[in-house]
Amino acid sequence: xxxxxxIHRWTGGLIGLLLALLGLxxxxxxxxxxxxxxxxxxxxxxxxxxxAALGAAxxxxxxxxxxxxxxxxxxxxxxxxxxxxxxEHAAYADQDxxxxxxxxxxxxxxxxxxFDFHHxxxxxxxxxxxxxxxxxxxxxxxxxxxWLWWPTRRMFHVRPWPRMMKRAAIVHHHRDLGALVAPLLIxxxxxxxxxxxxxxxxxxxxxxxxxxxxxxxxAPPKIKGGKLAGDLDWTAVIAQAQARYPGAEIRTIxxxxxxxxxxxxxxxQQAEWLPNGRTMAWFDPATGRMVADRDAQALPLGSRxxxxxxxxxxxxxxxxPYRLVMTASGLTLTLLGTLxxxxxxxxxxxxxxxxxxxxxxxxxxxxxxxSQSPHIVR
Numbered sequence: 001x002x003x004x005x006x007i008h009r010w011t012g013g014l015i016g017l018l019l020a021l022l023g024l025x026x027x028x029x030x031x032x033x034x035x036x037x038x039x040x041x042x043x044x045x046x047x048x049x050x051x052a053a054l055g056a057a058x059x060x061x062x063x064x065x066x067x068x069x070x071x072x073x074x075x076x077x078x079x080x081x082x083x084x085x086x087x088e089h090a091a092y093a094d095q096d097x098x099x100x101x102x103x104x105x106x107x108x109x110x111x112x113x114x115f116d117f118h119h120x121x122x123x124x125x126x127x128x129x130x131x132x133x134x135x136x137x138x139x140x141x142x143x144x145x146x147w148l149w150w151p152t153r154r155m156f157h158v159r160p161w162p163r164m165m166k167r168a169a170i171v172h173h174h175r176d177l178g179a180l181v182a183p184l185l186i187x188x189x190x191x192x193x194x195x196x197x198x199x200x201x202x203x204x205x206x207x208x209x210x211x212x213x214x215x216x217x218x219a220p221p222k223i224k225g226g227k228l229a230g231d232l233d234w235t236a237v238i239a240q241a242q243a244r245y246p247g248a249e250i251r252t253i254x255x256x257x258x259x260x261x262x263x264x265x266x267x268x269q270q271a272e273w274l275p276n277g278r279t280m281a282w283f284d285p286a287t288g289r290m291v292a293d294r295d296a297q298a299l300p301l302g303s304r305x306x307x308x309x310x311x312x313x314x315x316x317x318x319x320x321p322y323r324l325v326m327t328a329s330g331l332t333l334t335l336l337g338t339l340x341x342x343x344x345x346x347x348x349x350x351x352x353x354x355x356x357x358x359x360x361x362x363x364x365x366x367x368x369x370x371s372q373s374p375h376i377v378r
Contacts, residue, residue, distance in 0.1 A: 001148070005314030008144040012337070013344030020337030021111040022131065025118040026188070027330030030315050030323055032111045033077040040101060042094040045079030048173050049249060051242055053095065055235025057081065058253055062234070067295060075275065114235040119196075132196030137372075138189040138333075142182050149179045162339075164376040170343050178336055184329035191313035194306070201306055209302025217299050224285025225262040228255065233288055239264045240290045251276040256285055262292075272296055 026316060028068075036045040048054070048212035055075065061083060068083035074095050082089040090112070106112045113122075121127030158180060194201040195221075198208035202211040224348075238250055245267050252266040263285050268277025283289060296307065311317045315326040365371035 001151075006140065008148060008342055009340075009351075011141050011144070012340030013135055015137050015141075016206070016337040016340035016344070017132050018337075019141070020334045020341070022134065022192075022266070023115050023330045023333030023337060026314075027334070028114055028120060029111070029328055030330065032115075034073075035111060036078055036080065036092075040092055042100055043078055043080050043092075045074070045095060047074050047076050048095050051235050051239040054238045054250055055233070056096055057097035058234035058238070059091070061093060062232075062255070065104055065167050067255075069257070070195060070252060072252050072276065073250055074125065076252075081142045087211040095279045101247060124325050127161050128196045132200065135189045135193030135196065139186065140194070142178070142185050142189065145175065145178045146182055149175045149377050153179075161195075165220075165345055166347075170339055174336060174339055174343075177332060181329055181332045184325065185333060188313060188326070188329055188333070194309050195313065201309075205302035205306055208305060209300035214303045214306070217303055220260070220264075221282055221292035223262060223282070223291050224260045225256060225257070228285040232285070237265065237283050238290045240283070241267060242287075244281060244293055245269060245292065245295075248279060249277070261285075263288075263310065264310075269295075269297060272307070272319045274307045275311065275316045278307050 007341060033043075059069065061081070066085065068085050069089070070084045072082040072084075072094075074081055079095060079234070081093045081095065081101065085091070085092055086100075087104075087107045089102075089104045094099045094100055101109075103109055103112075106116050114209040116122055119128060119131065119133055125131070152175065155338075156176050156179070157172075158176065159173055160177075163169045166243045190204075194204060202214070205211075205214065234253075238253075242248070243248060248267040250265065251268050252264075254264040254266075256262060265281045265283065266276055267279040267281065268274065269279050272278065277296075278299065280292075280294040280296075281290055282292040284291050296304070299307075315323040318325075
């Protein structure tokens with residue numbers, strides 16, 4: 001128990017602040033669409049999914065002199081198309097294809113730099129790996145916390161805030177609140193680490209599908225496309241995708257990343273939880289003819305389970321009730337991480353010294369009671 005307590009305290013002291021910041025930024029990102037609807041013109045417009053409207057918008061957007069690489073189309077919760085160019089250049093467009101807002105730096109939009117921090121720690125792929133490792137450490141933090149809480153479970157109290165700002169009260173509050181939200185923290189930390197660390201994702205899906213099987217199933221088609229036509233009929237492209245998957249929502253359109261590449265259209269079928277889906281259709285850029293497709297519902301079981309990570313992590317399913325539950329989870333992680341850092345760095349070894357002094361000074365009878373009922377000593 002002493003070793004577990006030491007590991008728990010040092011883990012909290014070393015990564016508590018990072019976990020707190022990840023919890024806070026993640027909580028804010030849960031409500032990104034609501035923020036955009038309140039601050040950006042046309043963000044509250046009703047979604048349009050007919051091929052004619054989508055085709056006309058795509059034609060206008062891709063005909064511009066500064067042509068984006070991809071479009072994330074408007075959804076039921078956000079009535080704007082999001083355009084991605086090179087580097088940090090991006091823009092919002094209304095559903096007619098007119099640019100509403102444009103920026104060339106992530107710092108120009110609060111939701112963009114919050115996303116960059118939460119997913120990449122402002123450091124690209126390296127930050128993503130660090131965030132994934134922090135998630136795994138957070139899982140260890142939860143596991144050791146539950147281990148330490150178990151002997152004191154009979155004194156469990158639910159409090160949103162410590163009874164008083166003294167170390168004993170803070171520790172008691174930290175322990176009970178952490179135990180209460182542990183299932184949600186495990187869900188958030190596991191899905192976050194799985195999205196950031198491929199080896200971890202492969203490991204937890206291994207009982208269902210091998211890494212090689214999942215990789216092969218997600219590989220793009222080995223088909224060479226022609227040169228992108230200047231007068232491509234985008235309405236016909238979208239209509240083909242809708243005809244192949246009736247009832248599916250067209251979610252993204254991507255131009256070829258390099259010569260010989262294909263146009264990619266991503267769809268979300270009704271059974272898919274992932275906001276942008278994993279169903280794919282590929283088209284020859286020269287002719288607009290569909291040359292390949294992939295049904296997300298036919299992917300290996302491990303891949304279909306992996307596709308649940310993001311919607312569960314970011315509350316993209318379950319509507320407002322689940323979003324509020326995950327909001328409470330994120331705020332709790334922020335509070336637990338912050339108080340862990342405050343209590344630890346306020347005196348990282350003081351509590352241990354105080355306990356030793358108290359045990360040494362206590363009468364023999366009290367030490368006997370302590371040994372018989374360790375859960376009453378906090």
